[in-house]
Amino acid sequence: MKHFETIVLGGGPAGMMATIASAYYGQQTLLIEKNRRLGKKLAGTGGGRCNVTNNGTLDDLIANIPGNGRFLYSVFSQFDNHDIIRFFEEEGVALKVEDHGRVFPKSDKSRTIIEALEKKIKTLGASILTQTEIVAVKKKDDYFHLRSADQEWTCQRLIVTTGGKSYPSTGSTGFGHEIARHFHHHITDLEAAESPILTDFPHKELQGISLDEVTLKLGKREIRHDLLFTHFGLSGPAALRMSSFIKGGERLELDLLPDHSQADLAKLLEANRDKQAKTVFKGLLPERLALFLLKDLADLPIKQIPKADLEQLLTTVKGLQIPVTGKMSLAKSFVTKGGVDLKEINPKTLESKLVPGLHFAGEVMDINAHTGGFNITSALASGWVAGSSISYD
Ligand SMILES: Cc1cc2nc3c(=O)[nH]c(=O)nc-3n(C[C@H](O)[C@H](O)[C@H](O)COP(=O)(O)OP(=O)(O)OC[C@H]3O[C@@H](n4cnc5c(N)ncnc54)[C@H](O)[C@@H]3O)c2cc1C
Structure with missing residues (x-):
C-alpha cells in the first residue's frame, strides 16, 4: 500500500x-485518473x-456562472481567469482571444493545453x-x-475532482457524488444544464447552419x-443558455437579424427591388437559410413578389x-447542474466542513456555468485553490 500526503482523484x-498547486506548495502528491489520458472532456471543448x-x-x-457563481468570489480572489492566462503563458503556451472573450491556444489544439498541464x-x-x-x-483513523x-493507496488529504454526470463516456460518471455521500455530504438535485434543444423543425434542410x-x-x-442548427434541433450558446427554461412543448421565436428592424428591412428590399430575392437575402443570411425561407420566391425579382x-x-x-419538443438528457448535456452541497464546503479552502482533509473542486460541486470557458475557469481556479489550501491548514 503506497502513501501520499495528497491524492487528487480525477484528471480533468x-x-x-x-495537483499542480499541491505539488507547488510542497506536498507529495498523486493524481489518479481512470482514462488512458488526462483531460478527455477538456479536450473536446471549443470544438x-x-x-x-x-x-x-x-x-x-x-454573471456567466448561473449555478452558484457567487460561491466562487473567494476562489477568484485567489486565482482567476487572468491567473489562468498567465499560468499558460509562463508555461510557453501562446493563447488567443476569440469572440465573446473565449480564450484558446494559438495552436487550435487541445493537446497543447493538456500537455502543458501534464x-x-x-x-x-x-x-x-x-x-x-x-x-x-x-477514512480510517486520520x-x-x-x-x-487490485491496489490501495492512503493519504492525509484527498481532493475529489471527478466531475459531474454529463458525457459519462469522458469518465465523469458521478463517482465523486458517491464519495461525498459516503462522508455524509448532501448532493443537490442533479439536472441537465447547457443542453441542446430538440425541435420539431426541418432539421435536415438546416443542419450545420451556424448563425x-x-x-x-x-x-x-x-x-x-x-x-x-443541428440534425435534432438547436445547439450553440444561445440554445444552450435557453435550455434551462425548456420543458418541452414551448415555441421559440428566433430573430435572425436583430440589428435590423422590420421597417429597415422593408426599405432595404425596396431599394433593391430590381434584384432577385435570393441575391438580396444571401447578403443578409447564410445562403441555405435564405433559400429555405424564400422557397419558390427565390428566383423572383423583389418587385414581382406580392x-x-x-x-x-x-x-x-x-x-x-x-x-x-424537449431537450437532451443529462448524459448528453454539456454540464451538470447540482452536485456537492456548497453549504458543506468552506469557500476559502474548498475543504469539507464535515470531514477534515477532504476537498472538492470543479464540476463535482454544485456549480454550473455557461459554455464559453466559464466552466473550465471554475474548474481550473477551484482546482488551484483546493490544491494550494492544503499547505495552510
Ligand atoms: C462536449 C462538451 C463541450 C464543452 N464545452 C465547454 C466550453 O466550451 N466551455 C466551458 O466552460 N465548458 C465546457 N464544457 C464543460 C467542461 O468541459 C467541464 O465543466 C469541465 O471539464 C469540468 O472539469 P472537472 O475537472 O471538474 O471534471 P471533468 O473534466 O469531467 O474530469 C473529471 C475526471 O475524473 C475522472 N474520474 C471520475 N471518476 C473516477 C474514478 N472513480 N477513478 C478515477 N478517475 C475518475 C474522469 O475520468 C475525468 O477525467 C463542455 C463539456 C462537454 C461535454
Missing part, C-alpha cells in the same frame, strides 16, 4: 490544476480546440497514475484509503448569442417560429 482541468478560459471581468465571470505536474515532481479507476474510498480493483449574434426568444426572455408575401417573409426573418 480541476484535478490537474489541484476540440480547448476553450481554456474567458478573458472577461470578474463580473462577467460571475508537463508542469511532472516538473513539480507529482506522480500521475492513469488507467486506474478508484472504486471505494474510506487517513483516507482509496481502492482500485452569429441572433436573438432567441421565449416569452419575455431573450438571449442574444450564436446559434447552430406585398403580403414580402411582409410575411420579413415577419418570419424577425421571428422564425420553432416548436420545441
Whole structure:
C-alpha cells in the first residue's frame, strides 16, 4: 500500500490544476485518473480546440456562472481567469482571444493545453497514475484509503475532482457524488444544464447552419448569442443558455437579424427591388437559410413578389417560429447542474466542513456555468485553490 500526503482523484482541468498547486506548495502528491489520458472532456471543448478560459471581468465571470457563481468570489480572489492566462503563458503556451472573450491556444489544439498541464505536474515532481479507476474510498483513523480493483493507496488529504454526470463516456460518471455521500455530504438535485434543444423543425434542410449574434426568444426572455442548427434541433450558446427554461412543448421565436428592424428591412428590399430575392437575402443570411425561407420566391425579382408575401417573409426573418419538443438528457448535456452541497464546503479552502482533509473542486460541486470557458475557469481556479489550501491548514 503506497502513501501520499495528497491524492487528487480525477484528471480533468480541476484535478490537474489541484495537483499542480499541491505539488507547488510542497506536498507529495498523486493524481489518479481512470482514462488512458488526462483531460478527455477538456479536450473536446471549443470544438476540440480547448476553450481554456474567458478573458472577461470578474463580473462577467460571475454573471456567466448561473449555478452558484457567487460561491466562487473567494476562489477568484485567489486565482482567476487572468491567473489562468498567465499560468499558460509562463508555461510557453501562446493563447488567443476569440469572440465573446473565449480564450484558446494559438495552436487550435487541445493537446497543447493538456500537455502543458501534464508537463508542469511532472516538473513539480507529482506522480500521475492513469488507467486506474478508484472504486471505494474510506477514512480510517486520520487517513483516507482509496481502492482500485487490485491496489490501495492512503493519504492525509484527498481532493475529489471527478466531475459531474454529463458525457459519462469522458469518465465523469458521478463517482465523486458517491464519495461525498459516503462522508455524509448532501448532493443537490442533479439536472441537465447547457443542453441542446430538440425541435420539431426541418432539421435536415438546416443542419450545420451556424448563425452569429441572433436573438432567441421565449416569452419575455431573450438571449442574444450564436446559434447552430443541428440534425435534432438547436445547439450553440444561445440554445444552450435557453435550455434551462425548456420543458418541452414551448415555441421559440428566433430573430435572425436583430440589428435590423422590420421597417429597415422593408426599405432595404425596396431599394433593391430590381434584384432577385435570393441575391438580396444571401447578403443578409447564410445562403441555405435564405433559400429555405424564400422557397419558390427565390428566383423572383423583389418587385414581382406580392406585398403580403414580402411582409410575411420579413415577419418570419424577425421571428422564425420553432416548436420545441424537449431537450437532451443529462448524459448528453454539456454540464451538470447540482452536485456537492456548497453549504458543506468552506469557500476559502474548498475543504469539507464535515470531514477534515477532504476537498472538492470543479464540476463535482454544485456549480454550473455557461459554455464559453466559464466552466473550465471554475474548474481550473477551484482546482488551484483546493490544491494550494492544503499547505495552510
Ligand atoms: C462536449 C462538451 C463541450 C464543452 N464545452 C465547454 C466550453 O466550451 N466551455 C466551458 O466552460 N465548458 C465546457 N464544457 C464543460 C467542461 O468541459 C467541464 O465543466 C469541465 O471539464 C469540468 O472539469 P472537472 O475537472 O471538474 O471534471 P471533468 O473534466 O469531467 O474530469 C473529471 C475526471 O475524473 C475522472 N474520474 C471520475 N471518476 C473516477 C474514478 N472513480 N477513478 C478515477 N478517475 C475518475 C474522469 O475520468 C475525468 O477525467 C463542455 C463539456 C462537454 C461535454
